[in-house]
Amino acid sequence: MQKKYLFRTFVILILLTFVFVGVFYHKQKEVQSQSPLVFGGKITFWQECSCTPGPGSFVITITGTNPGTFLFLPGRSIPFREYQHARIGVWALGNYTPGAVCLTGKFCIPATPPPIGTIHQIGTSF
Amino acid sequence: MFSKKNCFKNPFSLQIIFLYFIIIVFLILLVVPSSSVASPKDYSDQERLLSFWFGLSSSETPVIKKSVSENQSTVSQNQNKVTFNRNLKLGDRGRDVLRLQEILNQDHQTRVASSGPGSPGNETEFFGSLTHSAVVRFQEKYRSEVLVPANLNRGTGFFGPLTRNKINQTEKTQTVSGSLMNPNLIKPPKRDNFSSLDIDLGSSDDFMLAFPSKYFGPHFTSLEIIGSGFSNRVGNLKVLFGNDYSIDSVNVINDGKISVRIPSSIPRGEYQVRVSDGREIAFGESFFIITRPSDQPPKIDSISPSSGKYGKTVVVRGSNFTTDNTIMTTYNEIKGVVSDNGQTLEFKMTPLSNNPEVEALVLTGKSNLENTTDVYIYIKNEKGISAEPIIFELEI
Numbered sequence: 001m002q003k004k005y006l007f008r009t010f011v012i013l014i015l016l017t018f019v020f021v022g023v024f025y026h027k028q029k030e031v032q033s034q035s036p037l038v039f040g041g042k043i044t045f046w047q048e049c050s051c052t053p054g055p056g057s058f059v060i061t062i063t064g065t066n067p068g069t070f071l072f073l074p075g076r077s078i079p080f081r082e083y084q085h086a087r088i089g090v091w092a093l094g095n096y097t098p099g100a101v102c103l104t105g106k107f108c109i110p111a112t113p114p115p116i117g118t119i120h121q122i123g124t125s126f
Numbered sequence: 127m128f129s130k131k132n133c134f135k136n137p138f139s140l141q142i143i144f145l146y147f148i149i150i151v152f153l154i155l156l157v158v159p160s161s162s163v164a165s166p167k168d169y170s171d172q173e174r175l176l177s178f179w180f181g182l183s184s185s186e187t188p189v190i191k192k193s194v195s196e197n198q199s200t201v202s203q204n205q206n207k208v209t210f211n212r213n214l215k216l217g218d219r220g221r222d223v224l225r226l227q228e229i230l231n232q233d234h235q236t237r238v239a240s241s242g243p244g245s246p247g248n249e250t251e252f253f254g255s256l257t258h259s260a261v262v263r264f265q266e267k268y269r270s271e272v273l274v275p276a277n278l279n280r281g282t283g284f285f286g287p288l289t290r291n292k293i294n295q296t297e298k299t300q301t302v303s304g305s306l307m308n309p310n311l312i313k314p315p316k317r318d319n320f321s322s323l324d325i326d327l328g329s330s331d332d333f334m335l336a337f338p339s340k341y342f343g344p345h346f347t348s349l350e351i352i353g354s355g356f357s358n359r360v361g362n363l364k365v366l367f368g369n370d371y372s373i374d375s376v377n378v379i380n381d382g383k384i385s386v387r388i389p390s391s392i393p394r395g396e397y398q399v400r401v402s403d404g405r406e407i408a409f410g411e412s413f414f415i416i417t418r419p420s421d422q423p424p425k426i427d428s429i430s431p432s433s434g435k436y437g438k439t440v441v442v443r444g445s446n447f448t449t450d451n452t453i454m455t456t457y458n459e460i461k462g463v464v465s466d467n468g469q470t471l472e473f474k475m476t477p478l479s480n481n482p483e484v485e486a487l488v489l490t491g492k493s494n495l496e497n498t499t500d501v502y503i504y505i506k507n508e509k510g511i512s513a514e515p516i517i518f519e520l521e522i
Binding site for chain 1: 143146147150151332334336337338341354409410411412413454456457458459498499500502504511515
């Protein structure tokens, strides 16, 4: 009888270990995925996302040190000086979280190149 | 063995173990918040990078706008006064955090940091461990007013009601006494942290010009240019002003920064600025306006109306406008705007050039989109660039 309880206690402990490790790993991943990544370089392309996410949102393509195409979403993306974040030719620096969609044009097709993330903060030169 | 009766009698039955398992998983998911595993260190690298640009710029060059984000404390237009009306803790962000750091930095006992992010002139919008420690020191300095009423012996670093009241009082006193005229608060943003920026972005051999330290000034102004790939081109670097002028005497400060002095041989005016090593031209370009020593840059006081659709005629009032001004907006530049009296400028909010379909809908009133987006407006002319932007709420 005691052996049976010992075995079941052992099973409980193993399961609990898996649960704790799994939950913390999951949370860690969640935090990592929410941590902003850095972009930086010259704005070389601009396109408005007229369908989705909606008015005022646009994508910019950055060429340079940390390049990519990113979605600027009013209310979620925070602009900083010199606030030229939709102008081609200026230097931009900021951070973003992965994941974004931009549909545009008469037929609401995905913008090309597609954005790789949503801008969290962006500062620019003149 | 698996009857309900047996199952609940025996706390070690398989069914009960399974039930424990489900309950524990559920409880753990409820109890463990994401933030508990996100230490301030998660943000430290980001913060080092972003404070370089965002922290400094946003703190010292406020935007003329009626309100700030609702979840932040009230920050006045001149940034020298702030009423803290929310609690702040590790991990929080906002302009009120930046202001808090500025206030803490005015007293050497509560200084956030002596150098780098958080130090005087380098305040950031992130409430990290340094700010936390500074708040602890502040609380312990004003122990009788902050800690004793809460039955605490040691500072907690939590910027709660008692600490807020005290710091609001402190700031009020300092404002009256004039000690807020600390030069650290009004000096232009320093941009000398590029070395850390360069590291964060990944050291690169790329030859690039990112941006200058300033955009206008008279002859003999010392101009720093931020970029990368400068140190292995020492001796060959030239800063080109337009197509006709070149400054050969270039001081290489580090791989990411050079400086030149604007010679009097270059006539006044606006120039495209590039950097060359004699063989290739650095990626990226900027501009610089050589002004008279007596010139005062344009200053914006107001905009009317402050919102509207594309095509709306807008009047900007201020001073030091000329007969040839450029309106620099978030989206575009409107050139050749004339001011007859030097105090008013009238122009139309022009459509975004590369989205004619949306503009057509908006201009014909057929758009069913109801939203606004902030357009930041600066004025540029031969005297310089307005120090602060003004916001026009564009209806789209």
